[in-house]
Amino acid sequence: MGAAAAAGLSPREARAAEPVLRVRVDRNTVEVGRPVTVEVEVKSDDRGRAQEPGDPIMPDLPGLKVAFRSSGMSRSMTYRNGLMSSETTRTFVYNLTPLQPGVYPLKIGVNDGGKVVLAKEVVTLTAEGATMSGAGSQQAQAPAAEGASPSSERLSEEVFAQIVTNKKRAYVGEAITAQWEVWQRVTANIEVDMLPVFKDFYAVELKAGEALEQFVGGRQWRVHPAVRRILFPQKSGKLRIGGGTLTVSPSSGFGLFSRPRGRAFTVRGEPVEVEILPLPARNQPAGFSANNVGSYVLSVEVDRQDLEQGEALTATFTIAGDGNLKVFDPGEWPTPTGMRSYPPKESFEQRVRDGKIYGVRKFEVLYVADTAGTIVFPAKQIDFFEPESAKYRVSESASIEVNVRPRAADPSSAGGGVVPPEADLSRPEADALAEQDQAGELSPVLGAAALERGHEQVSWLTTQRWKTGMLTVPGVGVAALSVAALAKRMRPSAQTIQARRHRSQARELLAKARAGVDGGVEFEATLGALVQAAAVRKAGDEAVGRERSRLLDTLRSQGCAEADVSMVGETLDACDAARYGAAAREPAERARLLRGVESLLRSWEVL
Amino acid sequence: MTRRPPCAVTGMRRRMLAVVLCGPVLGIWSTVAGADVVDSAYKSAGEAAMVGHWSEAVTQYERARSLLASPSAELEYDLGTAYAHTNELGPAVFHLRSALRLAGNDRVREGARRNLSVATRRVSLRAEVSGARVSMYEGWKSRAERLLRSQAVGWMSLLAGAYLAGLAIVRVLAPGVLRRLRSLLLTLGVICACLFLSLGVTRTIALGADPEAVVAGERVPVREGAGHHHATAFHVEGGSVVHLKESAPGWRRVRLDDGLEGWISERSLLL
Numbered sequence: 001m002g003a004a005a006a007a008g009l010s011p012r013e014a015r016a017a018e019p020v021l022r023v024r025v026d027r028n029t030v031e032v033g034r035p036v037t038v039e040v041e042v043k044s045d046d047r048g049r050a051q052e053p054g055d056p057i058m059p060d061l062p063g064l065k066v067a068f069r070s071s072g073m074s075r076s077m078t079y080r081n082g083l084m085s086s087e088t089t090r091t092f093v094y095n096l097t098p099l100q101p102g103v104y105p106l107k108i109g110v111n112d113g114g115k116v117v118l119a120k121e122v123v124t125l126t127a128e129g130a131t132m133s134g135a136g137s138q139q140a141q142a143p144a145a146e147g148a149s150p151s152s153e154r155l156s157e158e159v160f161a162q163i164v165t166n167k168k169r170a171y172v173g174e175a176i177t178a179q180w181e182v183w184q185r186v187t188a189n190i191e192v193d194m195l196p197v198f199k200d201f202y203a204v205e206l207k208a209g210e211a212l213e214q215f216v217g218g219r220q221w222r223v224h225p226a227v228r229r230i231l232f233p234q235k236s237g238k239l240r241i242g243g244g245t246l247t248v249s250p251s252s253g254f255g256l257f258s259r260p261r262g263r264a265f266t267v268r269g270e271p272v273e274v275e276i277l278p279l280p281a282r283n284q285p286a287g288f289s290a291n292n293v294g295s296y297v298l299s300v301e302v303d304r305q306d307l308e309q310g311e312a313l314t315a316t317f318t319i320a321g322d323g324n325l326k327v328f329d330p331g332e333w334p335t336p337t338g339m340r341s342y343p344p345k346e347s348f349e350q351r352v353r354d355g356k357i358y359g360v361r362k363f364e365v366l367y368v369a370d371t372a373g374t375i376v377f378p379a380k381q382i383d384f385f386e387p388e389s390a391k392y393r394v395s396e397s398a399s400i401e402v403n404v405r406p407r408a409a410d411p412s413s414a415g416g417g418v419v420p421p422e423a424d425l426s427r428p429e430a431d432a433l434a435e436q437d438q439a440g441e442l443s444p445v446l447g448a449a450a451l452e453r454g455h456e457q458v459s460w461l462t463t464q465r466w467k468t469g470m471l472t473v474p475g476v477g478v479a480a481l482s483v484a485a486l487a488k489r490m491r492p493s494a495q496t497i498q499a500r501r502h503r504s505q506a507r508e509l510l511a512k513a514r515a516g517v518d519g520g521v522e523f524e525a526t527l528g529a530l531v532q533a534a535a536v537r538k539a540g541d542e543a544v545g546r547e548r549s550r551l552l553d554t555l556r557s558q559g560c561a562e563a564d565v566s567m568v569g570e571t572l573d574a575c576d577a578a579r580y581g582a583a584a585r586e587p588a589e590r591a592r593l594l595r596g597v598e599s600l601l602r603s604w605e606v607l
Numbered sequence: 608m609t610r611r612p613p614c615a616v617t618g619m620r621r622r623m624l625a626v627v628l629c630g631p632v633l634g635i636w637s638t639v640a641g642a643d644v645v646d647s648a649y650k651s652a653g654e655a656a657m658v659g660h661w662s663e664a665v666t667q668y669e670r671a672r673s674l675l676a677s678p679s680a681e682l683e684y685d686l687g688t689a690y691a692h693t694n695e696l697g698p699a700v701f702h703l704r705s706a707l708r709l710a711g712n713d714r715v716r717e718g719a720r721r722n723l724s725v726a727t728r729r730v731s732l733r734a735e736v737s738g739a740r741v742s743m744y745e746g747w748k749s750r751a752e753r754l755l756r757s758q759a760v761g762w763m764s765l766l767a768g769a770y771l772a773g774l775a776i777v778r779v780l781a782p783g784v785l786r787r788l789r790s791l792l793l794t795l796g797v798i799c800a801c802l803f804l805s806l807g808v809t810r811t812i813a814l815g816a817d818p819e820a821v822v823a824g825e826r827v828p829v830r831e832g833a834g835h836h837h838a839t840a841f842h843v844e845g846g847s848v849v850h851l852k853e854s855a856p857g858w859r860r861v862r863l864d865d866g867l868e869g870w871i872s873e874r875s876l877l878l
Binding site for chain 1: 645646649650652653656657664671675679681682684685688689691692714715717718721722725737738758761762764765768769771772775776778779803807810811814825826
């Protein structure tokens with residue numbers, strides 16, 4: 001007991017716990033050639049540890065390429081029961097690319113002080129598809145790609161672009177898969193300036209796919225499939241596919257921490273030439289369409305084979321195969337004797353698999369049985385050129401018999417009569433129209449013997465007249481307001497009106513005085529009033545109601561000439577004297593006096 | 608002074624007299640003859656329609672229409688109705704719409720409205736069967752545009768403008784009148800100014816809207832560009848009403864009421 005206690009309490013060498021590994025993959029099943037991201041997390045306790053565990057030991061499996069991408073570290077500290085402990089977590093990210101199909105067990109370990117510690121769970125990776133041949137060949141997206149392996153000259157560059165086609169020689173209308181790849185081995189921002197030009201090709205856009213890691217020429221490359229198309233050459237000869245242009249700005253760091261490194265430069269992809277052969281003239285069917293290249297099968301089915309006269313059936317012609325089915329020319333669809341047909345309703349589906357384009361095109365033709373009896377749908381043929389065998393082929397649908405029963409209710413159909421033209425509709429249309437016409441038939445035509453004339457009312461208010469009128473209104477308004485403003489501006493002021501009135505009064509008095517020159521009647525009184533009024537006006541408001549001497553002084557103070565002032569005084573005195581009979585004057589004298597006054601008034605601008 | 612030979616003078620006078628006398632006679636005769644031809648074709652069409660020979664009726668109505676100098680609401684109505692009977696819905700819709708636009712008598716208006724309704728329902732039905740698109744421009748926007756383009760709205764805006772112009776003239780010539788009836792005239796002026804501006808602007812916009820056309824034929828392909836080599840974007844059923852946006856030689860870019868646009872051959876449009 002005591003020994004046991006002693007053994008239990010005896011001091012031991014402190015030993016760190018083993019690191020714990022956790023392996024995560026973004027997917028467990030992948031196509032051959034596609035990379036899988038593997039994250040390895042190594043968690044270790046720092047207590048009693050002399051050194052940290054090493055980097056993960058990745059499995060060295062044949063056919064599996066391993067590429068390191070990045071790593072990170074985090075540390076957490078815990079204070080518990082007075083003891084401080086810390087834990088370090090290191091994360092490593094790898095890209096694994098299977099080069100051949102199979103199941104890859106990912107036994108990943110880490111070296112911890114000379115001892116390899118493995119992850120508790122072994123993750124497996126399953127690769128599907130065909131084996132990759134060569135390091136530079138492309139994945140299943142573009143099978144047997146020609147020109148996929150870049151030249152050594154290209155591999156010496158940091159970034160380059162190349163066109164990869166699956167064929168270098170094809171017939172007109174034959175499908176060619178083309179992929180524009182951008183290869184880079186340095187960190188850089190890449191912008192596409194100009195996409196490759198696919199002139200003389202009918203192109204179908206495909207999904208470009210993901211970037212791949214490739215180890216070519218002793219270097220790690222990242223390959224971006226930027227553009228991927230299926231091309232159908234439209235003419236024969238050596239056709240060229242343009243190479244496209246890129247602007248490359250080298251940088252260092254990732255994301256927010258990236259910084260430019262060096263000057264930007266332009267990369268031009270090399271154009272590729274494809275030899276396109278014309279379709280062989282030998283054995284070519286008459287009227288053959290150059291769009292019918294590929295491999296197709298035609299089938300036909302009808303929705304019913306027993307129907308009543310006047311009823312409709314739908315025949316569905318289906319063309320399926322690989323090739324440019326969208327532009328395939330099927331020719332005319334057959335119309336059996338005793339039936340009417342309508343333009344087909346068309347549907348088209350297309351999908352791409354393994355770089356080949358497949359399609360199904362359906363033509364639904366509506367037939368209306370006009371006559372009763374057995375009607376045979378003749379077999380329909382389609383001609384096409386098969387590039388693989390370089391031969392013209394024919395696909396033929398089966399002929400179908402349809403039984404058309406006579407319409408019992410319609411006496412006109414007893415002898416196999418034709419449905420009247422007014423019933424020129426398919427069954428569903430006719431049924432629906434019958435319901436509709438019960439609700440409201442067409443109103444009848446007028447049926448007049450002669451056409452009424454002369455009451456067609458052509459409206460006076462044309463668009464042009466209306467616009468003119470609408471523009472005239474603001475014009476009139478502006479003109480009226482302008483006239484009002486002008487009139488207000490040009491109207492004489494109160495002073496001018498008063499001056500004009502005074503001048504008029506002065507003229508009247510002067511005329512009266514002139515009339516009295518010869519006879520002397522009211523001459524002096526008129527003249528005196530005229531001179532008095534002129535002098536008061538000249539002297540201003542101060543002189544109103546003042547005695548004569550003050551009036552004359554005011555005139556003087558206002559700068560009037562002494563001669564004028566004297567004349568005013570003398571004239572007024574003379575007039576007063578004459579009025580009171582102190583001095584009678586001769587006409588000549590009155591005329592002289594008048595002239596003097598006239599001269600004075602003119603100089604004062606009273607007249 | 609030389610004189611013309613008497614015989615020459617006589618000949619010239621005779622010719623002038625003949626022209627003066629025969630001109631009006633020939634003119635009257637030709638007018639009557641034209642009217643007869645139109646009436647004859649119209650009557651034949653009516654007779655064919657009565658016995659249900661609608662194709663013949665269409666031919667005769669079209670003949671009368673080509674001979675008639677000015678459009679006739681009655682003839683458009685009869686022609687549209689005949690086309691509706693032959694199930695040529697594109698021309699039917701086109702002529703019935705013309706009849707409504709020309710606004711004949713009440714009977715024509717009522718009949719055209721009813722037959723147009725039947726024809727457009729048939730167009731919708733046919734489009735449903737064929738899988739083509741249909742466009743009718745029957746929403747509030749189209750109705751508002753039609754209302755704004757009407758004569759009544761035109762006259763209303765013009766009269767409001769005339770009142771405003773009159774008010775401005777009165778202000779210049781007889782400001783006393785304006786002073787006496789100030790509140791009444793100004794209230795009316797504000798109302799008229801609002802009418803003038805709002806109707807003027809909206810009617811101008813409505814008049815400047817894209818012109819309409821009717822699609823003829825059945826399940827007409829609408830292409831992505833002006834030309835048969837362009838891919839077919841979709842199909843539109845005959846009798847659909849479309850707006851014309853742009854033109855290229857032989858082709859028109861059209862817009863459907865749901866906003867879809869594409870190019871249609873001019874031969875498939877009734878303008």
